Amino acid sequence: MTDLLLDIRGVSKRFGGLQALSDVTLAVPRGHIVGLIGPNGAGKTTLFNVITGLYVPDDGQFLLDGKPYSPTAVHLVAAAGIARTFQNIRLFGSMTALENVMVGRHVRTSAGILGAVLRTPAQRTEERAIRDQALAILEFVGIAGMANHTARTLSYGDQRRLEIARALATEPRLLALDEPAAGMNATEKQSLRGLLERILQRGTTILLIEHDVKLVMGLCDRVTVLDQGRCIAEGLPADVRLDPAVIEAYLGTTPEGSAHA
Amino acid sequence: MDIFFQQVLNGLVLGSVYALVALGYTMVYGILQLINFAHGEVLMVGAMTAVTVVNLLQKSAPGIPGPILLIIGIGCAIPVCIALSLVIERVAYRPLRNAPRLAPLITAIGASIVIQTLAMMIWKPNPIVFPDLLSTEPIELGGALLAPKQALILVVSAVMMGGLLLLVYRTRLGRAMRATAENPRIAALMGVDANRVIALTFAIGAALAAVAGVLVAMNYNIAQFAMGFMPGLKAFTAAVLGGIGNLAGAVVGGLLLGIIESLGAGYIGDLTGGFLGSHYQDIFAFVVLIGVLLLRPSGLLGERVADRA
Amino acid sequence: MPEGATPGHWRRALGIGLIAIALVALPFVAGLAGNSWVRILDFALLYIMLALGLNIVVGYAGLLDLGYIAFYAVGAYLYALLSSPHLIEQFEWIAQALPNGMHAGIWLILPLGAGLAAAFGILLGAPTLKLRGDYLAIVTLGFGEIIRIFLNNLNAPANLTNGPQGISNIDSVSLFGLNLGKKIVLGSPETGSLEISSVTMYYFLFLALTLLLLVVSVRLQDSRIGRAWVAIREDEIAARAMGINTRNVKLLAFALGASFGGISGALFAAFQGFVSPESFTLNESIVIVAMVVLGGMGHIPGVILGAVLLYAIPETLRHVARPVQESLFGAELIPAEALRMLLFGLSMMLIMLVRPAGLWPAAQRQGS
Numbered sequence: 013m014t015d016l017l018l019d020i021r022g023v024s025k026r027f028g029g030l031q032a033l034s035d036v037t038l039a040v041p042r043g044h045i046v047g048l049i050g051p052n053g054a055g056k057t058t059l060f061n062v063i064t065g066l067y068v069p070d071d072g073q074f075l076l077d078g079k080p081y082s083p084t085a086v087h088l089v090a091a092a093g094i095a096r097t098f099q100n101i102r103l104f105g106s107m108t109a110l111e112n113v114m115v116g117r118h119v120r121t122s123a124g125i126l127g128a129v130l131r132t133p134a135q136r137t138e139e140r141a142i143r144d145q146a147l148a149i150l151e152f153v154g155i156a157g158m159a160n161h162t163a164r165t166l167s168y169g170d171q172r173r174l175e176i177a178r179a180l181a182t183e184p185r186l187l188a189l190d191e192p193a194a195g196m197n198a199t200e201k202q203s204l205r206g207l208l209e210r211i212l213q214r215g216t217t218i219l220l221i222e223h224d225v226k227l228v229m230g231l232c233d234r235v236t237v238l239d240q241g242r243c244i245a246e247g248l249p250a251d252v253r254l255d256p257a258v259i260e261a262y263l264g265t266t267p268e269g270s271a272h273a
Numbered sequence: 274m275d276i277f278f279q280q281v282l283n284g285l286v287l288g289s290v291y292a293l294v295a296l297g298y299t300m301v302y303g304i305l306q307l308i309n310f311a312h313g314e315v316l317m318v319g320a321m322t323a324v325t326v327v328n329l330l331q332k333s334a335p336g337i338p339g340p341i342l343l344i345i346g347i348g349c350a351i352p353v354c355i356a357l358s359l360v361i362e363r364v365a366y367r368p369l370r371n372a373p374r375l376a377p378l379i380t381a382i383g384a385s386i387v388i389q390t391l392a393m394m395i396w397k398p399n400p401i402v403f404p405d406l407l408s409t410e411p412i413e414l415g416g417a418l419l420a421p422k423q424a425l426i427l428v429v430s431a432v433m434m435g436g437l438l439l440l441v442y443r444t445r446l447g448r449a450m451r452a453t454a455e456n457p458r459i460a461a462l463m464g465v466d467a468n469r470v471i472a473l474t475f476a477i478g479a480a481l482a483a484v485a486g487v488l489v490a491m492n493y494n495i496a497q498f499a500m501g502f503m504p505g506l507k508a509f510t511a512a513v514l515g516g517i518g519n520l521a522g523a524v525v526g527g528l529l530l531g532i533i534e535s536l537g538a539g540y541i542g543d544l545t546g547g548f549l550g551s552h553y554q555d556i557f558a559f560v561v562l563i564g565v566l567l568l569r570p571s572g573l574l575g576e577r578v579a580d581r582a
Numbered sequence: 583m584p585e586g587a588t589p590g591h592w593r594r595a596l597g598i599g600l601i602a603i604a605l606v607a608l609p610f611v612a613g614l615a616g617n618s619w620v621r622i623l624d625f626a627l628l629y630i631m632l633a634l635g636l637n638i639v640v641g642y643a644g645l646l647d648l649g650y651i652a653f654y655a656v657g658a659y660l661y662a663l664l665s666s667p668h669l670i671e672q673f674e675w676i677a678q679a680l681p682n683g684m685h686a687g688i689w690l691i692l693p694l695g696a697g698l699a700a701a702f703g704i705l706l707g708a709p710t711l712k713l714r715g716d717y718l719a720i721v722t723l724g725f726g727e728i729i730r731i732f733l734n735n736l737n738a739p740a741n742l743t744n745g746p747q748g749i750s751n752i753d754s755v756s757l758f759g760l761n762l763g764k765k766i767v768l769g770s771p772e773t774g775s776l777e778i779s780s781v782t783m784y785y786f787l788f789l790a791l792t793l794l795l796l797v798v799s800v801r802l803q804d805s806r807i808g809r810a811w812v813a814i815r816e817d818e819i820a821a822r823a824m825g826i827n828t829r830n831v832k833l834l835a836f837a838l839g840a841s842f843g844g845i846s847g848a849l850f851a852a853f854q855g856f857v858s859p860e861s862f863t864l865n866e867s868i869v870i871v872a873m874v875v876l877g878g879m880g881h882i883p884g885v886i887l888g889a890v891l892l893y894a895i896p897e898t899l900r901h902v903a904r905p906v907q908e909s910l911f912g913a914e915l916i917p918a919e920a921l922r923m924l925l926f927g928l929s930m931m932l933i934m935l936v937r938p939a940g941l942w943p944a945a946q947r948q949g950s
Contacts, residue, residue, distance in 0.1 A: 064823060090825030102820035104813050106946070115813045119825025121806055125834060128805030129798050135805075142806070162946050182825055308716045368935055374715045375646060376934045379875055382868060383930030390923040394916065502864075509720065556731055559724035566717055567709050 016075070017042040017186055017217045018063070018094075023072030025055075025062055032058045033069070033241045038219075039234075040186065045208065045218040047232035047249070049225065051262055054238040056221045057099055060190055063219075064096050065089045077185065090119045095184035097175040099191050099221075105164035109155060109174050112163050113146035116181025146181060153177040153207060169200045173207070180211070187211065188219045193227055205231055229253060237261070279417040280539045281532055286423045286492070288531020289430035293485040294508030295515070295523035296437060297478025303454040303518035304474055306374075310381035311361050313505015314388040315479050317498065318357055319350040319486030321396050324403045324496040326350075331404060339406030343425075343491070350483040357388070358479030359472055367468070392498040400497035403490040426488045433484055434524055437477065441520060450474060454518065503555065507534075510562040516572025525573060533557055609785040618901075620781040624853060626893050627788035628846050633873040633889035634792075634799050634882070635842025640871065641880035642808060643835035644815025646719040648867050649706070649726020653840040655733060655862040656702050657695035657847025659743060662857045664691055665753040672741045688755045691848050699844025700837040707836030711829050726867050734859040748858025754780070755787060755852045762787060763855075784853050791849065795842055799882055802838070811835055812880070872926065876933045878940030887942050892929075896922035 018040035025033040033055045040046045048056050061067045063074075065083035074081040076092060083089050089096075095116075104112050121142060127135035150156045153173045158166055166174060172192055179187055192208075193201050201224065208231060212218060222228045228235060229249040237245040237252055239261035245252045252258055294316055301309045323346030330342055337345075365380040407425065411418040441447035452460035453470045461467055489504060490496040507530060515526025538554040565572060612619040632654060639647045663669055664686035670677045676684070686694075706725045710718045737745030754763025762783045769775040802808045810831045813821040822828050851857050869892060877888020903918040916924070933940065 066819070086819075086822040087825055087827045090823065096823055098820065098823075102817045102823075104816035104820065106816060106944075107809070107812060111809060111812075115809050115821070115826075116824055118806060118810055118813075123806045125802070125807055125838065128807055129801050131801060139805070165946070178824065308720065365931055372934070372938060375875075376938050378646070378716060378719060379871075380931045380934045382871075383927040383934070386868070386923055386927030387931070390920050390927060394920050394924075506720075506723075513717075553731065553735060556728055559728050562724055563709060563721055566713055566721055570713070570717075 015042050015078075016040060017077055018219070019075040019078075020063070021073045023059065023062060023074075024070045025058060025067055026070055031241055033062070036072075036238065036241070036243050037246070038236055038243075039246070040217060040219050041234070042217055043212070043215060044233040045212055045220065045231060047228040047235040048219065048221045048238065049223070049228055049235060050238035050244075053240070054261075055241040056238055057190060058241075059238065060096065060188060060221060063089075064094060064188060090182045090184070093183075093185035094188060095179035095182040095186075096188040097172075097179055097190055097192060099194070101171050101175055103163045103171055103175060103178075105162070107163055108160050109150060109163055109166065109170075109177075110143070110146055110159040112174055113149050113177050113181045114142050116149075116178040117142045117145060119182050149177045149180050150174075152210070153180070154203075168195060169203075172196070172204070176207070176211075180216070184216060186217045186219060190221050191223060192220065193222055193224050201227055225253075276539065277536075278415060280535045282414065282417050282419060283423075284532030284535030285528060286419075286426050286531070287535055288511075288528035289426055290485045290488055290492075290504070290527075291508045291511045291531050292524045292527025293430055293433060293481045293488075294504060295512040295527045296434070296520060297482050298509050298512040299515075299517055299520060299523040300450070300454075300474050300478050302512070304450070304457075304471055305366065305370075307366065307377050308381070308509065309361075309366075309475075309478070310378060310505075311365070311385040311388060312478065312482060313501035313503075313508070314385050314392070315354050315358050315361075315501070316482040316486040316489070316504055317392060317496075317501030318388065319354045319483030320403075320490035320496040320500060321392060321401070321486075321498070322353045322483075323347060323350040323487040324401050324490055325396070327404065327406070328401070343406045343487070347484055347487050350487050351480050354479040354483035354486075355476045358475045358482075361388075362472060362475045367471075389498055389501070396498055398498060400495045403494050403496050405494065406491065422491055426492060429484060429488065433481060437481070438520065440477070446470075446473065507558040510558045510565075514561060514565050514572055516574040516576050518576055519572065519574045522572055522574035529573075530558065530561060533561060605789060609782040613779060613782060617779055617781050620779065620785060622894065622897050624781055624784050624788055625897075626890055627785070627792050628850055628853075629870070629873065629893045630792050630886055630889040631788075631795050631842055631846040631849075632870050633877070633885045634795050635839045635846070636870050636874050637799065637839075637880065637882070637885045638802065638811075638842070639835050639839035640874050641885065642803065642811040642815065643832060644811075645707075645710070645832060645835060646715055646722070646871070647836075647839070648719045648723035648864070648871060649729070650722075650839070650843060650870055651862045651864075651867040652706070652726045652729040653699040653702060653843030654847040654850065654866070655729060655857075655859075656699045656840075657844035657849075658851040658857045658861070659733065659749070659847075660695045660698055660844070661686075661691050661848040661851035662749040662752050663742075664694075665852070666749055666751050668744060668749045668751075685753055687753075688757065688848070688852065692845055695844040695848040696841040697844075699847070700841040702844075703836040703838075703840025704833050706840075707833050711832055723864065723867070726862075727864060730859050730862050730864075733862065743859075746859060748856060748860075750856040752851050752855045752857070754855065755784070755849075757787065762852075788849060788853075791845060795845070796882070796886075803882070807831065807834060815880075869926070872930050876929060876940055878943040881940070881942060881944040884940050884942035884944075888940070891941075892926070896926065899925070 016039050018038065020036070020038040023033050023036040036059060038059065048059065050056055058067065062069045063083060065086040065088070068084065074083065081092060104115060121138055123135040123138050147156065147159060150159055153176060155170050155173050158170055163171065163174060176189065176192065193204055196204060205227065208218060220232065232249055234247065235249045235252045236243060237258050244257045244261060245255045294312065297312050298309060301307060326349045327342050327346045330337060330345065361384050365384045366377050369377045369380060407421040409420065411420050412424060441450060449460065449465045449470050452463065453465055453467055457467050489500070508527065511526035511530040512523050514530055515522025515524070534554060534557045537557045541553060609620050609623055612623055636647065636650045639645050664684060666684065670680065670684050706722065710721050713721060733743050734746055736743040743749070754761060760766070763780055765777055765779045767775050767777050810821065810826045813824065813826060814828050814831060818828055873888040873892045874885050876892065877886070878884020899922055900918040903921050907916070
């Protein structure tokens with residue numbers, strides 16, 4: 013296997029009586045795009061939340077870029093190089109699109125109260141840089157025209173892009189997207205696919221939860237399938253798609269027909 | 274040891290009143306996830322109404338025995354408080370059901386101020402004496418003394434709490450209330466009219482607060498426009514202590530807080546080597562509140578609050 | 583800095599110039615009607631400072647603090663204790679250590695007060711960090727009350743705060759040799775003399791500090807920390823996911839907001855010459871919250887407007903209510919204080935129902 017950016021083994025998480033994750037393994041090779049799929053309730057978002065520090069796992073070994081990684085405090089995750097988006101878009105609604113992305117720069121910048129109040133040359137330089145970088149990212153993502161619009165007034169598609177832009181502003185090594193295509197029509201999904209490919213080209217690794225199997229198959233280099241908290245398949249999209257365990261998980265015991273879109 | 278038992282007894286009396294008011298807070302929070310900041314004022318209005326009625330009757334019809342006057346006082350306080358509470362719900366909370374959480378809190382504070390000021394204007398700022406309506410001959414109970422009015426508080430509170438538990442767990446209305454508290458949307462699908470259930474919840478809480486108000490006024494022989502704030506705050510603490518949204522928790526929390534306050538006030542001098550005196554009593558409630566929220570935010574018996582998706 | 587003067591720049595400079603002239607002239611104009619009107623200006627400035635401070639906590643960071651007046655009290659009592667004979671009278675050893683009396687002076691006390699209040703801000707804020715909005719409000723309310731109760735009772739066994747009687751004989755501010763407590767007379771009987779009253783001098787001191795705090799507020803707003811605060815207010819989980827250390831950033835909000843309170847508290851003590859726990863009740867905390875919320879949470883001009891309206895109107899009412907009612911109805915139906923609180927509570931309810939963003943919220947930029 014090529015060198016792994018994220019190497020997770022044996023992750024388990026229990027909530028009261030529910031075993032949400034059992035001995036889950038996930039391998040995300042550097043520079044690739046990995047899809048995480050599975051029927052509803054399979055534990056995909058739970059796994060995401062474990063990776064990004066929202067839940068503390070009962071068990072598991074994590075290696076980020078070859079080094080041990082324990083995602084205990086959520087705010088340290090971004091500093092470590094993992095940025096995420098959320099299933100239900102979590103933007104800073106009353107801030108403009110530009111400001112949202114500028115917040116993304118927080119973790120890579122350092123001006124504090126003193127710098128802010130005294131407007132030191134260092135702080136002013138940093139502020140200018142933050143603004144310029146944020147604009148550049150909005151441009152890259154394709155919504156530069158919305159820079160000064162209040163985030164909550166943006167269209168659904170633009171909001172999703174904005175969330176991705178904000179995550180990119182943290183200069184992540186791994187971009188973790190939770191159902192970025194949810195609620196999008198075919199055109200929007202094409203557009204999103206283009207964006208994700210451009211992000212990959214820039215060298216960012218992507219991990220993606222998606223329900224749109226067609227999108228995942230067309231885009232991802234590797235796919236991991238979860239069902240009821242367990243890994244039931246992993247590998248190339250074409251192989252996974254024909255895996256009987258996967259088909260059964262999605263469709264029940266009739267191993268027939270293509271996976272739903 | 275005698276003092277200890279006496280203080281515990283006093284604490285139970287105090288705590289019963291807290292429990293009555295805490296039930297109101299906890300029921301509203303369970304259904305609306307809202308702290309009914311104005312609840313303490315409902316207590317005050319109950320007390321003021323009763324004291325006015327009692328004093329009026331005593332002057333105009335001096336032959337009526339004390340206990341009857343008390344019953345009439347309570348009987349008048351309850352409908353007034355229910356009406357007040359329904360108005361508050363309709364005007365200050367209902368329009369803001371979908372607003373950010375800050376909004377109803379602010380209107381509640383505003384409503385609280387308005388009610389207090391109106392009370393001050395109607396009844397004048399000076400405290401009004403609540404006459405002794407029962408005999409003042411103390412009852413002996415295992416080395417401690419219990420005034421008849423204190424005994425009455427214990428009995429009345431127990432009866433009302435029992436009634437409430439019956440209502441909530443044995444009647445159709447109670448089921449509707451519990452369902453709405455768990456999941457309002459599903460309850461609505463089952464045919465429960467949320468607005469009606471919410472109004473009834475407020476009304477029941479108000480009735481309990483009305484009785485509590487009269488009991489407080491009776492216990493301290495005094496009623497005044499500003500008397501609602503502290504008991505309200507303490508009752509809220511009790512509700513949180515027991516587990517907000519949890520009825521049994523409100524009762525347990527109330528009784529426990531009463532005992533803590535009573536013992537604390539009694540022993541604080543000894544505990545702090547004379548540094549802090551009993552006028553620090555009010556602090557206990559705050560300290561308990563802060564302690565609970567820091568150490569065990571779901572309360573002793575656990576929170577029962579609907580999930581906010 | 584822009585090169586070349588554009589018409590927009592001239593207009594702005596003119597606007598600022600006019601405002602500056604108005605602000606300077608204001609106390610003299612008001613003074614013509616009597617010193618009590620200048621006092622109203624002075625207190626209005628104090629409230630503006632308080633509102634700006636609370637704006638950082640409530641407006642920027644979204645943390646509903648119902649006990650903010652405690653920081654005002656900290657600043658006030660610090661000044662009182664360090665600039666009055668109280669401690670010297672109570673403690674033999676202090677009297678011996680300071681034979682010239684306890685006169686710490688404003689230059690020392692302002693930063694000290696700001697710092698002490700900030701420390702209290704962190705102390706009071708730290709336990710609340712994980713609490714939901716409602717609970718946070720109640721706990722901060724509790725803290726405010728605890729402070730007041732302590733101030734009211736710390737007169738035994740050692741008399742620190744002199745309990746309900748408060749501390750009096752507090753020095754007025756002494757700046758550059760000038761005693762702000764006494765009016766000054768410029769010029770002479772021959773050339774024509776200008777009298778500057780004490781309250782007017784205090785006005786300028788308060789104005790200077792208000793402007794300072796205003797500049798600090800504006801700079802914080804458009805900064806990395808300011809954005810972090812708003813991010814936390816809007817969606818704390820997303821803020822954390824973006825790498826913001828929400829715990830520390832919230833504590834910063836508490837500390838900074840509290841420091842504003844400490845500064846204005848110190849000024850208040852010097853101005854009034856006397857402090858007692860009565861000035862630091864829950865009602866006051868609520869008033870300041872109302873100023874921020876009604877004015878326009880997080881929006882500096884709105885907050886200032888809120889402070890001015892919610893202080894000036896009730897104060898004017900107090901002067902005016904009785905005579906107006908007497909002339910209209912022949913008697914005073916509603917006492918001024920009651921009228922003030924009534925309007926207060928009603929406006930809090932109305933604003934939330936009708937215009938929840940406040941009277942003067944930040945402009946929203948429509949999109950899409």
